Each structure stands twice: as C-alpha cells, then as structure tokens.
Amino acid sequence: MASDLKATAPSPGVAADVAGTGTAEAATPAEQRPNLKFAVGRTAEILQRDYLAGGNTAAANARGTLAELRKAGALKLENHPLALESVLMALLVPLSEREQGKSDHASPSERAAFYALTLFGQHMQSSQQQVHNSEQSFAAACGRLHATVESKSIKPRFDAMQSAFNEDTRMIHLRNLIALLRDKKIGFDYGQLAQDLRSLQNPRRRNGVLLRWGRDFANGTFRGRANTEES
Numbered sequence: 001m002a003s004d005l006k007a008t009a010p011s012p013g014v015a016a017d018v019a020g021t022g023t024a025e026a027a028t029p030a031e032q033r034p035n036l037k038f039a040v041g042r043t044a045e046i047l048q049r050d051y052l053a054g055g056n057t058a059a060a061n062a063r064g065t066l067a068e069l070r071k072a073g074a075l076k077l078e079n080h081p082l083a084l085e086s087v088l089m090a091l092l093v094p095l096s097e098r099e100q101g102k103s104d105h106a107s108p109s110e111r112a113a114f115y116a117l118t119l120f121g122q123h124m125q126s127s128q129q130q131v132h133n134s135e136q137s138f139a140a141a142c143g144r145l146h147a148t149v150e151s152k153s154i155k156p157r158f159d160a161m162q163s164a165f166n167e168d169t170r171m172i173h174l175r176n177l178i179a180l181l182r183d184k185k186i187g188f189d190y191g192q193l194a195q196d197l198r199s200l201q202n203p204r205r206r207n208g209v210l211l212r213w214g215r216d217f218a219n220g221t222f223r224g225r226a227n228t229e230e231s
Contacts, residue, residue: 033096033098034096034098034099034109035093035094035095035096035099036095036096036099036109036112036113036191036194036195036198037191037192037194037195038093038191039091039092039093039094039095039113039191039194040091040112040113040116040117040120040190040191040193040194041132041134041189041190041191041192041194042092042093042191043090043091043092043093043117044117044120044131044132044190044191045132045134046092047062047065047066047090047092047120047124048062048124048127048130048131048132049130050062051063051066051124051127052127052128052129052130065090066121066124066125067121068086068090068121069086069087069090069117069118069120069121069122070118070121070122070125071086072084072086072087072114072118072121073118073119073121073122073175076168077106077111077114083114084106084110084114087113087114087117087118088110088113088114090117091113091117095109095110095113108198108201108202109198111167111197111198111201112194112195112197112198112201113194115171115174115194115197116190116191116193116194116197117190117194119174119175119178119190119193120132120190122175122178122179122182123178123181123182123187125182127182127185129185129187130187131181131182131187131188132187132188132189132190132191133187133188133189134189134191134192135189136187136188136189136220137188137189137192137193137213137216137220138188138189138192138193138196138213138216139158139212139213139214139215139216139217139220140188140216140217140219140220140223141181141186141187141188141220142154142158142177142181142217142220143216143217143218143219143220143221143222143223143224144186144220144221144223144224144227145177145180145181145184145186145224146158146217146220146221146224147220147221147222147223147224147225147227148184148224148227149180149184154177154180155217157173157176157177157180158173158177158217160173161173161174161177162210162213162214167201170200196209196213
C-alpha cells in the first residue's frame with residue numbers, strides 16, 4: 001500500500017483556499033500544507049481499485065470500508081461524533097495538521113472529507129466500474145446526466161442544491177443527485193468535490209464555487225449532448 005501513497009503529490013495551490021490568503025505553498029511547512037483534495041481523491045482511487053479487483057483480501061477490506069462509509073452517511077455528524085472517526089480512519093492519506101480540528105467541533109476540512117467520502121461510498125454501492133474520475137467535475141457530471149436522460153428534473157434538482165441555504169439541505173440534494181449519477185454510471189472527481197464542499201463553508205468563497213459549478217453544469221450539458229448526437 002505504501003507505493004500507492006507515493007504515486008501522486010498533493011495538488012499545488014490549494015493552500016490559499018484554506019488560509020484565505022495568496023501565500024505560496026512553498027512557504028508553508030509540509031505538515032501544514034492543505035491536503036484535503038489529495039487525501040480524499042487518493043483514498044477514493046485506491047478503494048475503488050481494490051473493490052473492483054474482487055476476490056482477494058484487499059477487495060474484502062474495501063467492501064467493508066465502503067459499507068462503513070455508507071453507514072456513516074446516514075448519520076447526522078453533530079449527533080454521532082463517532083461517525084467522523086470512522087470516516088477519518090478510512091482516509092488512506094491523512095489531512096494536514098492545519099486541516100485537522102483542534103476544538104470540540106469538526107473542522108471545515110474534516111466536514112468536507114466526511115461528506116465527500118460518504119457520498120463516494122453511496123456512489124460505489126453495487127458499482128462495477130470506477131466512479132472517482134479526476135478528469136470530470138461533479139457539476140460537469142450532473143450536466144452530462146441532464147443531457148442524457150429524458151427526465152426534465154435534473155436541472156431543477158441541481159439548482160435546488162445550488163440554492164440550498166444550509167448544509168443539511170444541500171446534502172439531501174447531493175445524495176439524490178449521486179443516486180441518479182450512479183444509475184447512469186457517471187463518475188467525477190471526489191477530491192475536487194471535497195475541496196468545494198470545504199469552500200462552501202466559507203461565505204467569501206461560496207459564490208465562486210457556485211459560479212464554477214453552474215459553468216461546469218452548462219459545459220457538461222453541451223458535451224453530453226454532443227456525445228449523444230455522435231452515438
């Protein structure tokens with residue numbers, strides 16, 4: 001497993017997202033550099049690889065971990081503090097020291113990791129193919145879904161998620177969208193989703209994330225329609 005963890009490096013330029021400044025990552029001690037996107041993305045990558053391999057110890061362990069993630073996803077974080085522990089233990093790459101909580105409440109990065117990985121567990125349920133795809137964003141995946149299904153409900157669902165006023169409501173809409181993406185076998189970048197979920201907790205960054213999601217949804221719709229016409 002050690003070789004797996006060395007294959008990729010944490011994405012550059014994420015430091016400013018956590019610190020809220022433009023400070024260069026190179027000036028930050030390694031143990032404090034933001035690691036959320038890499039940690040969640042790499043964990044999803046390895047879990048889906050092991051799960052889909054089938055028939056060995058690694059696959060059995062991955063199935064157990066994914067089941068724990070789904071179980072945690074059904075719980076409200078504030079009422080079930082052990083749920084956070086189970087999700088953080090599932091990370092195959094730890095969050096940086098700076099991202100780890102220091103108080104009696106989960107840090108923004110811990111909350112984002114919790115929600116992203118529990119959604120990943122839901123997405124992987126009974127899946128026979130990879131659902132973590134670093135080449136496509138969550139919103140672009142929803143745009144593709146909108147373009148490829150006859151139902152006209154996808155955009156209203158996506159818009160309702162975008163306009164949600166609180167985290168609980170947003171997560172309800174996210175889980176519904178994940179179920180639809182799973183049915184159509186459409187994946188996306190879970191590391192980026194985690195980073196976006198963290199940014200949504202910051203009022204200064206929220207509108208920027210929502211703007212980018214809207215743009216990606218539109219572009220994903222256009223690409224999905226083009227692919228449908230070609231086929």
